[in-house]
Structure formats: structure tokens, C-alpha cells
Amino acid sequence: MAVLVQKYGGTSLQTLDRVRRAALRIEAAWRRSPSVAVVVSARGGRTDELLRLAADVGASGQSRELDQLLAVGEGESAALMALTLNAMGVPAVSFTGRQAGIRTTDRHGDALVSGIGAERVRAALAAGQVAVVTGFQGVDRAGDVATLGRGGSDTSAVALAARLRAATCEIYTDVDGVFTADPRVLPAARCLPWVDPGVMAEMAFAGARVLHTRCIELAAMEGVEVRVRNVSSQAPGTTVAERQDDRPLETRRAVVAVTHDTDVARVLVHCRDSRRDLAPDVFDVMAARGTVVDLVARSGPYENEFRMGFTIRRSEADRVREALHEVAASFGGGVHFDTDVGKVSVVGMGLLSRPEYAARLMGALAAAGIPTSWISTSQMRLSVIVPRERTADAVETLHREFSLAAAPPGDAVPPAPGRSATV
Known part of the structure; x- marks a missing residue:
């Protein structure tokens, strides 16, 4: 039976009400097809709380002991979710990264997934149980806990989906999907029904916070379709996958989104x-x-x-x-x-082959009175440095310049055969 992997982020689990809401979605998926694995992050704010505790006792920098401490957050989430599901009549069992057989490299705080055994996870699925696995962590060659750094839980979910040969990995968060710009900065931003994996990787690297680059790169290499969904709604979300398109390549919209990053x-x-x-x-x-x-x-x-x-x-x-x-x-x-700078990027396909796009980017920012310095160009990304306080203005200017608020004709992805868009 096909395996479904779902991942729930920290904001989706922040309160007990949100844990129950996520559990109801898991229950619905399990009743349709009782082969569901779930990856969870630490509950919202929990990792920051643990980092403050470490700082209060004088800890600094990445270390074995800090990883031991941070792993507590995901362990708490996994056990709490399993308890909630069991109380609802859904058989569930929680696993730490070690118990799930997730192996990592030896760099504490920023380890890479080197392999997944998943024997106990497979056994739980075969028994009809929901397997709830801690994200963000595994064990290194010494048998010590190692955390995966930025986007670690997303990476855990995609890696587990690849190991279990799941066709789809659903990433649940607090937004409707991947947008043409950050909707918190630009309310006019539009949710994209689909994004090419290469474009999504560039968006993530350039500042889009929905998914991490490592997660998307792994999904592309392993052929895992990623769907970004809002845990609080039935919106279809965004599908990150290669898509066959009848439109000729050179007539497709070249610019897909504008991203920004102030952590620069x-x-x-x-x-x-x-x-x-x-x-x-x-x-x-x-x-x-x-x-x-x-x-x-x-x-x-x-x-x-x-x-x-x-x-x-x-x-x-x-x-x-x-x-x-x-x-x-x-x-x-x-x-x-x-440190008083921000990076704004236009992301899409074939941008280097269309030199007018760089000209339009620079011209639009100049007309808006936004100073620029340092520009980088490639086929999939045009990035420019602006004053940090003008970053949001630059996002709005470029979103308008490339007409991203309006969807191009035919820009929709129907659900794959046998799957529902409103799971």
C-alpha cells in the first residue's frame, strides 16, 4: 500500500488545540489509507526556549551537549502527537531519530542525513500504526544525537519519504502554500499552484522561508513530490514537482516570484x-x-x-x-x-537568456529611488543588495514590475490521479 508522509511544523503544534487539529487531519488520512508516517518539529517557541536555557548556563556555539538539549523539543512533540492519536482511537507510536534509524554526519548543529534504516517505522506501518518521527535529528557515527540545522525537519520528512518510497510528502505549515512574494510583506502576493523544484530551491536560498533548500534538493534527487499545505484550511496548496506543460518553453512566464532576505x-x-x-x-x-x-x-x-x-x-x-x-x-x-543591507531576488527560469529582465529590475528600483549595490545574475535568479530599510519597498516594486499579482493563463495543477486536492 502506498505510503503517505506528512510533516507538521512548530506553529502547527504550538498549542494543544493545534496539536488536536493536526491529529484530526492525520486521522482522516489514516482512515483513507492506513499507511501514514508523520514527521514533527518542536512546538512553536520550544527550540528558542531551550536555546535561552543553554545561554543562561553559559553555553555558546554548536556542541554535542547542545544537540542533546535541542532534541528534547522534537521528542516532546512526537510523544504528544502519538498520545493524542491513540486517545482518538488511531493506533500510533513515536520514534526518535535514533529509533527511526536516521544516520547523520558528525557535524553537530548542521549535520547531513547520511542514511535511514527505518526498520521500526516500516514495522509500525505494516501493523496499521501511524509512525510519528522526530524531525531535525539523527545519530552520528559515535551514536550521539546530531541536529540538522536550518530546515532540518523538512529535510527529515523528505528523506523519510524517499526511504519509504512515498510518492508525496505533505509539508503542513501556517500559510496556504508558496507565494509570489512574502504575503506578510506584500498582501497582494499570490499563492502559486505549482513550482518547479529548481525554482523552489532558488527561492528558498534567496529568502523564501516556506521550505529549505536542502529539503527541495533532496526531493528533486529522489523524485519525491512535495506539497505545501495550510494545516488550518482545505486549500490545495502548492505542489513542488516537475510538470509537463503544453505551452512552448519560451512563451511561459519567466519570472515566478520575488523573494527577500534581511538576514544578510x-x-x-x-x-x-x-x-x-x-x-x-x-x-x-x-x-x-x-x-x-x-x-x-x-x-x-x-x-x-x-x-x-x-x-x-x-x-x-x-x-x-x-x-x-x-x-x-x-x-x-x-x-x-x-549588516544594514537586505537582498532582493527575482526568481524564475531563463532569466540570463533574457537580458532585458536585469535591465527592468535595475530600472524599476532606480525609478522608485531605491539604491542598489552588487547584483548577481543566473538563469534562475537575479539578486541585488539594497538598504535594509528599503527591502520591503523593493519587493513591492519588483512584484509590480513583473506583474506577479495576476496568474498566467492555465497556471493550475490538477490533483494527481487517485489523490484529492483537499486532503
């Missing part, structure tokens, strides 16, 4: 010794600390000074600050961090 720091590294190429040293610092670099520009080999600029997450600046200063200072250089 602009980093400038300089050194007067032009004979020394610091770029490898800089990237070594980033890689050793698991920090992603974007919008990179650097001086050429015939210039009198080495200069390199790039963006990172503002929340990760302290992780790399000291090491970058040491590298630059050893060659008589320095580092400057600018």
Missing part, C-alpha cells in the same frame, strides 16, 4: 599586498564553519590591491568574524562587515 551581511576583505591571493584562505574559513557565500566579487590579478566582497547570513557573521580578521591581518589587510 556584506563582507569586504582587502589587503595591500596584491601578490597574495587571499581568496582560497577566505573560502577555507567559510567552508570550515559551514557558512554559505553568495554574490562574490573580487579584484583582478593586475590590480594594486587585493579586494574581495561577498554576502553571508548576518546571523552567521560572528561565526567567521575572528578567523577572517586573522587571515586578513596576517597580510596587512582588514575586514569590514556591513
Whole structure:
């Protein structure tokens, strides 16, 4: 029998009423097809509470002990959901990442899923039980708890769906799906019925908070269809999957969405010794600390000074600050961090092949009086840095420029055969 995997985020489980509401949705799915696995996040605010406790006792940075503590949040959610389902007459059993056989790499706080055994999960499903699995965690080679970092529960759900050969992984959250822009910033934003996995990965990397890049990349590699649904409504949500389209490729809408990210720091590294190429040293610092670099520009080999600029997450600046200063200072250089910036991106398909899109982006922002610096272009994303306080203005300007409030003709995805759009 086909397996359905559902994932419930922290806001979906924040109160007991929300836990019961999610349980009712799980019960409905189980009664239609009693082979349901559920992945849960920590209840809303619980992870932050645990982080504050760790900070209160002087803990800092990622560590084995912090992962031991943070894993408590998901364990609480899984047990509470299983208890709720059992009380409703739905047989359910909860599993930690270890019990579900989720294996990870050894990096605490930002581990990768390396494999899933899932024997006990399979046995529970075969017995007609709902398997409730903790997201965000697994065990490393030493047998210690390791957490998966940003978007960890989404990644857990997709990885479990791939291991169980589930055709669909439903991600339940507090919004109706994936929008053309953040609806909290732009109420005119439109919910997209479907998004290509590659486009969704770019949107996630560029600031869309609904799904994480790692989750979508894994879904694309494993052929798992992801559906983003609102736990509080019957809206069909957004399907993230490849779709055959009768319209010729070059007549489809190129721009799909506008995303923004204010968790951005602009980093400038300089050194007067032009004979020394610091770029490898800089990237070594980033890689050793698991920090992603974007919008990179650097001086050429015939210039009198080495200069390199790039963006990172503002929340990760302290992780790399000291090491970058040491590298630059050893060659008589320095580092400057600018955290008063935001990144706005236009995401779609074939953007680099249409140079007019970059021209329209820059022209629209200039006409709105929004200063820009540093632009990056690719086939799927145009990103620009703006002052942080003008980020929302830039989102509204570009959403209007590319007419994203109106749906293109035929932009709908019917439910796949045998599935309901209003589960």
C-alpha cells in the first residue's frame, strides 16, 4: 500500500488545540489509507526556549551537549502527537531519530542525513500504526544525537519519504502554500499552484522561508513530490514537482516570484599586498564553519590591491568574524562587515537568456529611488543588495514590475490521479 508522509511544523503544534487539529487531519488520512508516517518539529517557541536555557548556563556555539538539549523539543512533540492519536482511537507510536534509524554526519548543529534504516517505522506501518518521527535529528557515527540545522525537519520528512518510497510528502505549515512574494510583506502576493523544484530551491536560498533548500534538493534527487499545505484550511496548496506543460518553453512566464532576505551581511576583505591571493584562505574559513557565500566579487590579478566582497547570513557573521580578521591581518589587510543591507531576488527560469529582465529590475528600483549595490545574475535568479530599510519597498516594486499579482493563463495543477486536492 502506498505510503503517505506528512510533516507538521512548530506553529502547527504550538498549542494543544493545534496539536488536536493536526491529529484530526492525520486521522482522516489514516482512515483513507492506513499507511501514514508523520514527521514533527518542536512546538512553536520550544527550540528558542531551550536555546535561552543553554545561554543562561553559559553555553555558546554548536556542541554535542547542545544537540542533546535541542532534541528534547522534537521528542516532546512526537510523544504528544502519538498520545493524542491513540486517545482518538488511531493506533500510533513515536520514534526518535535514533529509533527511526536516521544516520547523520558528525557535524553537530548542521549535520547531513547520511542514511535511514527505518526498520521500526516500516514495522509500525505494516501493523496499521501511524509512525510519528522526530524531525531535525539523527545519530552520528559515535551514536550521539546530531541536529540538522536550518530546515532540518523538512529535510527529515523528505528523506523519510524517499526511504519509504512515498510518492508525496505533505509539508503542513501556517500559510496556504508558496507565494509570489512574502504575503506578510506584500498582501497582494499570490499563492502559486505549482513550482518547479529548481525554482523552489532558488527561492528558498534567496529568502523564501516556506521550505529549505536542502529539503527541495533532496526531493528533486529522489523524485519525491512535495506539497505545501495550510494545516488550518482545505486549500490545495502548492505542489513542488516537475510538470509537463503544453505551452512552448519560451512563451511561459519567466519570472515566478520575488523573494527577500534581511538576514544578510556584506563582507569586504582587502589587503595591500596584491601578490597574495587571499581568496582560497577566505573560502577555507567559510567552508570550515559551514557558512554559505553568495554574490562574490573580487579584484583582478593586475590590480594594486587585493579586494574581495561577498554576502553571508548576518546571523552567521560572528561565526567567521575572528578567523577572517586573522587571515586578513596576517597580510596587512582588514575586514569590514556591513549588516544594514537586505537582498532582493527575482526568481524564475531563463532569466540570463533574457537580458532585458536585469535591465527592468535595475530600472524599476532606480525609478522608485531605491539604491542598489552588487547584483548577481543566473538563469534562475537575479539578486541585488539594497538598504535594509528599503527591502520591503523593493519587493513591492519588483512584484509590480513583473506583474506577479495576476496568474498566467492555465497556471493550475490538477490533483494527481487517485489523490484529492483537499486532503
